[in-house]
Amino acid sequence: MARMRIVRVTGWSIHLPYAEGSYRMAGDRVTTGMDAVVVRVAADDGTIGLGESGTVGVTFDPHHNAGQIAGVAMLAPTVIGCDPRSPQSVHRRMTAALTGHAYVKSPIDIAVWDLAARAAGVPLWKLLGGDGPEVTPLYRPVQGATPEDAVAKTHERLQQGYQRLQVKVGDDPIVDAQRVLAVRAAVGSGVTIFADANCGFSLSAARRFVRELGTDGAGVFLEQPCPTLTDCAHLRDSWSGPMVIDECVTSLAALLEAHQLGIADGITIKLTRVGGITPAITIRDVAVQLGIAVTIEDASGCNLADTTFAHLNASTPARWRTHTVDFDSWVTVHHVDGPSARDGSFLRPQADEPGLGLTLREDVLGEPFIDVTA
Ligand code: 0XW
Ligand code: MG
Secondary structure, eight states, rough: OOOOOEEEEEEEEEEEEBTTEEEEETTTEEESSSEEEEEEETTTSSEEEEEEEEEEEESSOOOOHHHHHHHHHHHHHTTTTOOOOOOOHHHHHHHHHSOOOOOHHHHHHHHHHHHHHHHTBBHHHHHHTTTSSSOOOOOOOOSSSSHHHHHHHHHHHHHHTTTEEEEEOSSSSHHHHHHHHHHHHHHHHTSEEEEEOTOOOOHHHHHHHHHHHOGGGOOEEEEESSHHHHHHHGGGTOOOOOEEEOTOOOOOOHHHHHHTTTTTTTEEHHHHHHHHHHHHHHHHHHHHHHOOOOEEOOOSSSSHHHHHHHHHHHHHGGBBBBOBGGGGGGGSOOOESSSSEEEEEOOOSSSSSBBTOEEEEHHHHHSSSEEEEE
């Protein structure tokens, strides 16, 4: 088999303003856009791969856009000469060059997987072991200070075609519960609701929140109520409903701990947080073996990120596939050409196009911050 090697790595950083102006998480963490890093990896035969991953401000995960730029610039020369058809080997090379800093490895790792799939002539979902170009339901966050605001936003979300809602909580437990109950009353029992605190509740506030929801818990999935696995586990004495861990899923070890504590009914794997597709599929595959429902998404991006989620979720067995996001609808800047991953209320990967099947719009991306060649 002919040798193939990476001969060029190019990276761009781009700010993606929100179409709705702002995005708010518990604790008054307000952002007006997301920052994405886009990487293109080229092989000596001209095959390319693309990856996008980024940050949503500096108060969500412990990530910083400038740190991701510096890390990608540092790692880019280290992957020159690697065979891109073995993404795990390229990831090991990055880990040998830089301990930790998982989030800076993510866009390079995603680009290498895209390249490997293009080199194999198959869509990424197939390379990752999927049964077909299967769809993943979309959810969209619902914010609003009052129950009335939240209900108005809920109607807008349903109008926009979303059938699953992530109501933001994590501030005042009583008002938060009133908002969730108002949304539940507005949509009836047929719409899936996640109540996402984004780590915002102390243990005592989380206990008050779930008590206010009533005995049936308003039929919601509780997402990352408290900042630590220990506090989420203590909440089990007052919440027997489904719990989903997001921010704490930083590694396979964290998944195993959450499983052991009995709080991982579901997990959310964010590609930037864990370091890209290579670690994400290890965590995902173990979760599936343990019978844990999985969401694969990220903190930031546009259609390139969405398409990556579409392929990864499609390669997750349908029984354990939860839902995901379509960031391209959230933002006003779009830096790839190719079909939208969104298909109504779902994300759907392309059936036959090799890799992710997208091309970059360099006119939108502007000047790269790194461009290294062999
Ligand atoms: C809804 N999200 C995917 C957007 C932000 O990146 C955070 C995340 C969440 O689950 O809160
Ligand atoms: Mg979340």
